[in-house]
Amino acid sequence: MTGRSRYAATSVALVALSAAVTWPMLGPVAHASLLAVGALAVALQVVLFAMLSGAHGDPNRFMISWAVGMATRLAFVAIVGTVVTVAGIGDATVAIFAAIGFVFALHLIEPAFLRTSERNEYA
Secondary structure (H helix, E strand, C coil): CCHHHHHHHHHHHHHHHHHHHHHHHCCHHHHHHHHHHHHHHHHHHHHHHHHHHHCCCCHHHHHHHHHHHHHHHHHHHHHHHHHHHHHCCCCHHHHHHHHHHHHHHHHHCHHHHHCCCCCCCCC
């Protein structure tokens, strides 16, 4: 299993666990918001991790990928917030907090899947 596939599987498991823990505290409208944002966050993070891991070994490409990833995560949260607020789709509070929480948590686990046997140059 490659680092990318392990990251994808771990991301799905983390989002599923988070959704399962919060599920009893939410209503039906919030359930839909949580699942939709969770699926979008996993898809986004897997793509961003693939971009970042593909640049591993080239410090310039790695830092550019990292910066693009951070900007993309910020844009994702802003877009989710705008869409659910303006369009009135689902539970806006749950969607916004889920977007923030999911991309932050999934971003935090990335370094564990970037490790290689050689010395790490990035931190």
